[in-house]
Amino acid sequence: MKIYRIATAVLALNLSLFAASGEAIYKKCSACHGEKAEVKYANKVPALTSIGKEDRIKALQGYKDGSNNVFGMGKVMQLHAKNLSDEDMATVSEYIESLK
Template sequence: MKKMLIISAIAALACSSVFAADGATIFKKCAVCHGQKAEKKYLNKVPVLTEIDAATRLADMKAYKDGSLNGGKGKVGMGGIMKGQMAPLSDADMAAVNDYISTLK
């Protein structure tokens, strides 16, 4: 029984590592508009992503996904575009991208 539990635990850890979100890979799609190092102001409407604190950035991603963010300070009218970009991302994906952006300078 103990061997079975240990094997199950190891398998679960291996699977979680295999399926963990890779923020750098996911961000490649974002880089088209936001720049390779998240350094661009998209259409001069969206601030440089590395200048937004991580908590706000993640909250904005979730708000874009649920459609509740469309305008506001520094985010004029990007909701339609960003909702489509965020739609396929899970919460784990968004967190991974956010963490990756935090590493960029």
């Protein structure tokens, strides 16, 4: 049992080294949403800093599963969200929160 715990801890540590930072994830977003997430994209999408953290995560999850087409951006955003894990979504949302 002790070996299992050690192996699990080592695996978790190694996986955390591969986790992207919110800043690194957001770099892909900044082209449309601005360096500080302050841009209202196409005068339709509100600035990401004006949206709550949980609402940003929910929107990203909806884009990923194809259920969110708010502002007609579903297909475009699905391309960006499809490779994000729930952890990535939380991480990038927390980073955007820090830009306020």
